[in-house]
Amino acid sequence: MVHSFSSHEFQRFAEEANFKHATTSPHYSQANGQTERYVQTVKKLIQKSDDPSKVFLDYRNTPLEGINLSPAQLHIGRRLKSSLPTRTELLKPKYTSPKKVLQRYKQRQASQEHYYNQNSGPKLKPLLQGQTVTIRHDGKIIPGTVVRRHNAPRSFIVETKEGRILRRNRRHLRPTSAEFQDNPQEPYSSGTHQFSKEQENSENISNQSSNLEISADNSVPEVACENADLSGTKTTRSGRNVKMPSKYDEYVCNPLNPVIVYV
Template identity: 40%
Template sequence: MVGCDLFDFQLSKYLLLVDYYSKYIDVVELSSTTTSSITNVMKQIFACHGIPLRIRSDNGPQFSSTRFNKFCQAYGIEHQTSSPHFQSSNGEAEPAIQRVKRLWSKAEDKYLTLLDYRTTPLEGIKLSQAQLLMGGRPRNTLPASTEILKPRIDAIVVKEHFNKKKAKQKVYYDLKRGVKELKPLEQGDSIHMNPLPGSKSWKSGTVVKHYGRPRSYVICSRGRLYRRNRRHLRETSEAANQQDTTTLDDGQLGVSDKQHESRREHRECIRGERRDSTNG
């Protein structure tokens, strides 16, 4: 069950939603108070926390409209209304509004204050609203041990699940696109580099080293260092690298089994890289 209501604060209009179980409060400023604006905000909140089974509201025109009823039907929500002209019967929403107004009246940052309130343990159970809703405590600006912030789930199992899902997606993507794994490059290999934005010319160069990830390389070209992904590089021979590369296309890029480096450029780039690391 989620309670909802509108309220004014410092000349702005807000929509408040409060979860009956956890007492977790969401507050969003509205650009207008039309039913369309309200349902769009609700959709954003539900995309984060899930769709509630029931919504409880007052009988304001925005919530009693045909558009709002259709929204609830589309999302499979049972809409309950409080007794007309009897705000206190709107369950948790009205007390939550008064609570938010009290917090904000003393706050410099409204949303940090709201975060601190959500992450403060509730009296009697030593668990915060956020922990009850999400299973973990979000980080805020207050000092907290890493153990407190850890969610109550098996992080290893979750990580394995997403790793397997990612690997499965890669298999399907590769099959669909006919992707072939490119041969890894080694230090000193001669290459041509994909044209830079705004240019049609391929640059010749040599591989200086891998950069962090298997398919990322540091390339030396004409005394300068570049970082490029493997798919932007084509193997070539040292002889081809000595050509004028301004009009080279894929058909002109020669490939040899054993690549040779352009020694002078390679040494210049290595010296430049060492100077940069020393100065840094």
């Protein structure tokens, strides 16, 4: 159903019917918020009502916020007769200027934009052609390059490192100065003896542990210290006394230069 709106047949139908078909960025339903809000409202009305036809009749008679006209008045110029008692004068058609309706609609949108921008964070800067970015795609962050800017607001055409062309909203793109390699080298290669940082760290730890002294009873780890403070109390630079917890009574600790012996 979704792909039918991006087909050549639908594009030809839009040209014949003389209307503009504007699409939103994939995976960014917020750009189509008015439609998403309407679908959510209809679903809740169906779930909460035993008679959907009556609920939709009352919904069409309910004035819209900021416009003060119901959907029925905008469509046919009068209220609909329902089970609620209504005066005859209110059911008569009444002309409303489309310019006034459009003006109220724009005022409502401006008010919503004002309150939304207060907590939406700073405005994102536009991206340049050829700029390196990270792309949020299928729950992952992948590198890519900006190809061009799309006709829709805050929408860009990007290309991944695999050569795939995607369209994403500015929220899904983050500029970066990092350089990405197509075929990064593996941390270890047999024959060349290349090691990763984790292997080097583990080797250093093993070398250090081999030089440590092991206690005679082979049961309790001991801390070999230089200039150890046996009182168990340390004074900070601010003059506060810090007492060593009781669980460290079996240890001899020096907070300046501790060397732990593992048994």
